[in-house]
Amino acid sequence: MSVIASTATSTSGTRAHYTISEVAALTGLTAHTLRWYERIGLMPHVDRSHTGQRRFSERDLGWLGFVGKLRLTGMPVADMVTYAELVRAGDHTRDERRELLETTRRDVLARITELQDTLAVLDIKISHYGTACGGTPT
Amino acid sequence: MSVIASTATSTSGTRAHYTISEVAALTGLTAHTLRWYERIGLMPHVDRSHTGQRRFSERDLGWLGFVGKLRLTGMPVADMVTYAELVRAGDHTRDERRELLETTRRDVLARITELQDTLAVLDIKISHYGTACGGTPT
DNA sequence: TAAAACGTTGGAGTGCACTCGAAGCAAGTA
């Protein structure tokens, strides 16, 4: 892989663009997945070199970071695509986007509550196993 | 469906056994899923009527409740089956079971942290949408 | 310059967790 070497722009740290394998390394996604994201409309338009290879920008990286967060929320890919489409559609979709995010936020809160609930059950079970006498725990 | 009518045992509330559709109604799982659980080894032995129909006990219901909690943790079904096998194997697997549960517990905690992290990102995004001026939010 | 590494595409395949269908008994109801 060598030192990342491409057309640099700014003087410090910021890169003009990244190849697909560089982005894969940075995001933890595979190149396959990155192409698939583009195919399904989850990426804004990605630049190409004169020979047609993808050149990801800093902005693309930022977007992928956010998409990664959305993925961690458990949001379905289809909904992320919807969100991406709203972004592409322009400023008049701001309200819709905010709503989508707020719905997601509520879902996340609900999921956290749910998990804390399971945690309580797990703790009870585990404490039963702690007492080394032979009840009939399931 | 009528009133649940089967061989009752105790005087108040507790039932001797339940048909598959009763259990489906009680758990929210489908009859298909219940049979599938049994096929893959996720259920302890379920009693049958003289005609071969399943008769779920209170104990089975309790087990299904616990399995439901495990499912909510995000534990893969294969691991739940492993746990079920350990329970069937007898008392000498207690340590192993406790470890499995503790691993699950750690996973749940990690997931909660992860979700709280995404929550922070969502809140920042949402607050950007709140200010109704045209930046370029993604 | 030659070899190795990396990039492209469309389409097919994978693994998970269900989910459903078909064909055929069995039990309760009008």
Place this chain on the structure above:
DNA sequence: TACTTGCTTCGAGTGCACTCCAACGTTTTA
């Protein structure tokens, strides 16, 4: 008795989110 409902099994189908393949072109390294 006829009908409706529910149960059985096996096997196939679904939806999601990737994941991989083949065949070929490009770029970097020795």
